[in-house]
Amino acid sequence: MTDIPDHLRQRAEDARYRAQAGDTLTDTLGSGDLAVDGGADERLLSVIRAGSIQELRTQPTDKVNVWPHLLVVEFVAALCVFTFVTLFSIFMNAPLQELANPNKTPNPAKAPWYFVGLQELLTYFNPMVAGVLGPGMAAAGLIVLPYLDKNPSTRPEDRKFAVSFFTIFLMFWAVLGIIGAVFRGKGFQFTLPWKDGLFFDL
Amino acid sequence: MDNPSVAKEKLGELDDKIRGSQAWNSIFRPGSIFKQGYQDSPRNRSYVIMNSILYHLHPVKVKRHAVKVSYTLCLGGISFFLFILLTVTGIFLMFFYRPTTTQAWNSIYQLKTSVTFGLLVRNMHRWAAHLMVLSVFLHMARVFYHGAYKPPREFNWVIGIVLLLLTLLLSFTGYLLPWDQLSLWAVTVGTNMAGYTPVFGNQVRFVLLGGNEIGSNTLIRWYVLHVLMLPFVIVIFMAVHFWRVRKDGGISGPL
Numbered sequence: 001m002t003d004i005p006d007h008l009r010q011r012a013e014d015a016r017y018r019a020q021a022g023d024t025l026t027d028t029l030g031s032g033d034l035a036v037d038g039g040a041d042e043r044l045l046s047v048i049r050a051g052s053i054q055e056l057r058t059q060p061t062d063k064v065n066v067w068p069h070l071l072v073v074e075f076v077a078a079l080c081v082f083t084f085v086t087l088f089s090i091f092m093n094a095p096l097q098e099l100a101n102p103n104k105t106p107n108p109a110k111a112p113w114y115f116v117g118l119q120e121l122l123t124y125f126n127p128m129v130a131g132v133l134g135p136g137m138a139a140a141g142l143i144v145l146p147y148l149d150k151n152p153s154t155r156p157e158d159r160k161f162a163v164s165f166f167t168i169f170l171m172f173w174a175v176l177g178i179i180g181a182v183f184r185g186k187g188f189q190f191t192l193p194w195k196d197g198l199f200f201d202l
Numbered sequence: 203m204d205n206p207s208v209a210k211e212k213l214g215e216l217d218d219k220i221r222g223s224q225a226w227n228s229i230f231r232p233g234s235i236f237k238q239g240y241q242d243s244p245r246n247r248s249y250v251i252m253n254s255i256l257y258h259l260h261p262v263k264v265k266r267h268a269v270k271v272s273y274t275l276c277l278g279g280i281s282f283f284l285f286i287l288l289t290v291t292g293i294f295l296m297f298f299y300r301p302t303t304t305q306a307w308n309s310i311y312q313l314k315t316s317v318t319f320g321l322l323v324r325n326m327h328r329w330a331a332h333l334m335v336l337s338v339f340l341h342m343a344r345v346f347y348h349g350a351y352k353p354p355r356e357f358n359w360v361i362g363i364v365l366l367l368l369t370l371l372l373s374f375t376g377y378l379l380p381w382d383q384l385s386l387w388a389v390t391v392g393t394n395m396a397g398y399t400p401v402f403g404n405q406v407r408f409v410l411l412g413g414n415e416i417g418s419n420t421l422i423r424w425y426v427l428h429v430l431m432l433p434f435v436i437v438i439f440m441a442v443h444f445w446r447v448r449k450d451g452g453i454s455g456p457l
């Protein structure tokens with residue numbers, strides 16, 4: 001009864017301290033409960049009184065059963081995608097050009113569409129900036145983004161800066177990609193697709 | 203048998219026999235929609251998830267707005283479905299593909315011209331791959347615009363970025379495999395860029411290519427990455443990603 005481990009004593013001590021500071025948990029308990037005279041073990045028990053924790057946790061949310069509501073949506077979505085891919089594949093053949101030949105450089109030689117933006121960037125900056133630092137910083141920026149954005153709101157009207165910034169970021173890459181993919185022809189020179197045709201394969 | 207009611211009766215008997223059998227009942231657990239006499243009840247709706255392998259992916263209930271297509275646009279789910287489709291079609295292609303510089307192009311050509319469904323399955327693999335890159339990008343955008351990366355979901359966003367990079371790598375490694383002019387030169391352009399990495403540029407390029415230029419070492423290297431290592435790694439990250447969606451309290455929102 002008297003042999004109460006140190007860490008428990010410490011926890012009780014902390015709880016009492018927080019109670020005095022008006023912590024939210026103790027608000028629902030009533031700080032008087034924590035200051036009950038007697039052994040520290042009694043105080044520990046009083047922290048887990050029925051109702052106190054439930055009160056904090058239970059916020060009624062409007063929920064629906066995954067089956068059938070969600071599974072049906074998922075099934076239909078999968079079916080649509082499958083149908084689309086199948087039909088597209090019936091009418092459009094994947095390219096297979098002539099055998100690879102290291103001695104015959106095609107003109108122009110382009111990266112796949114998701115990297116062609118980088119290739120476009122290469123025409124403006126030196127390779128280290130365009131090929132490595134640019135994409136490297138974009139990736140690093142995306143990774144740390146949730147830790148930089150400290151604004152807790154998810155409402156668009158509270159996030160004007162974040163939304164504009166990200167939109168510009170996306171548009172930047174999209175525009176580079178589109179220029180690289182469609183507006184670059186022989187020698188990766190600027191062309192107009194409606195005049196000189198497309199120099200682009202998927 | 204020309205009397206429809208007799209046929210119906212016979213079918214019913216057969217159904218009873220099959221679905222009443224020990225084998226059938228050993229396969230489907232209580233609450234399965236395939237069990238005899240399944241009835242739509244709140245309890246059974248829970249059992250469909252709780253008593254089946256689906257419980258690994260879904261909770262029994264989700265927030266009402268989470269099932270609205272207008273919220274997630276199904277993009278994460280579609281990325282996952284495309285990955286499954288790519289796995290299935292990819293395994294089919296593996297039966298015919300040979301990862302050597304002398305045989306690769308021919309095996310794809312054969313696939314197109316003389317393998318039953320070869321052309322269709324190759325097309326599907328190709329288009330689904332492009333579509334997956336696109337749907338993953340769009341999924342990222344929708345997550346951003348919903349602010350769904352905010353606490354407690356920060357880390358799931360990070361996992362998402364890893365998934366995005368893995369998706370790009372999967373697509374890029376697959377691009378080389380047909381060993382046609384398009385593959386060779388797209389990969390040349392791509393790996394030359396990696397060669398500009400400060401300080402270690404040449405080493406990075408050497409490791410990527412398995413040599414100083416693209417050749418048979420590159421092909422086998424990228425083949426193994428494409429069909430084995432990257433899929434393996436991405437599946438692990440997807441598992442963590444889906445698990446985190448649930449542990450972070452389900453889909454974010456409503457806005």
Ligand code: HEM
Binds near residue numbers: 278341365
């Ligand atoms: C292979 C790629 C990916 C797959 C298969 C995938 C799958 C999913 C799925 C099925 C969901 C459930 C909700 C939904 O469908 O929108 C989800 C949610 C989420 N994903 Fe992904 N994802 C992928 C890539 C990414 C990327 C690139 C990001 C961000 C950079 C990301 C960040 C998130 C976040 C933060 C959530 C929670 C969203 C919320 O609660 O509203 N995921 N993902």
